Amino acid sequence: EVQLVESGGGLVQPGGSLRLSCTASGFTFKTYSMNWVRLAPGKGLEWISFIDVGTTTIHYADSVRGRFTISRDNAKNSLYLQMNSLTDEDTAVYYCARDEGYGVRYFQYWGQGTLVTVSS
């Protein structure tokens, strides 16, 4: 069974930093590209970042480019999101989501999400 478990969310002050983690199991992690998607309160889903299997191709949404960094450790079956210079606009539930492979970028498998609250 595919499982994705996010962690690392919490309350952080504006301008602060946070690192999210996503631990994968039930599939061969090193063969799948991964993504982060967020859901802000009262807003819709927003894709924010993608990383391929070898970390050679990375994409970001404009809203986070330059502030967030996606990375992965295939030996640890883990995906990460380093978030810097956080603002209240970054308050959201953050999900990791697995690609379907072969360049197909919809998401059948999601984690349960981790809540990030940016507030003073």
Place this chain on the structure above:
Amino acid sequence: EIVMTQSPATLSVSPGERATLSCRASQSVSSNLAWYLEKPGQAPRLLFYAASARATGVPARFSGSGSGTEFTLTISGLQSEDFAVYYCQQYNNWPLTFGGGTKVEIK
């Protein structure tokens, strides 16, 4: 960036009736479109990919159609568990983009 526009924002439907949700892309995404259902406190659930391919376990009362820039999600015979927010997502171009969502509520 491809902008995905969903309409209506809110749809009030009685149980047992049919709901028709629309998703429009600002430029062609071919058939590279997915639909998701989102409920509070739960991860989004994939309903359709490739515009009309039903994901595993999705009931037959759900159907997806369209290509290019116009897409439709139809729910026939709404059941209580179907009242939720629905999103479309294009995966034809970077950045991947979602529509703003349609909330299907009980009339």
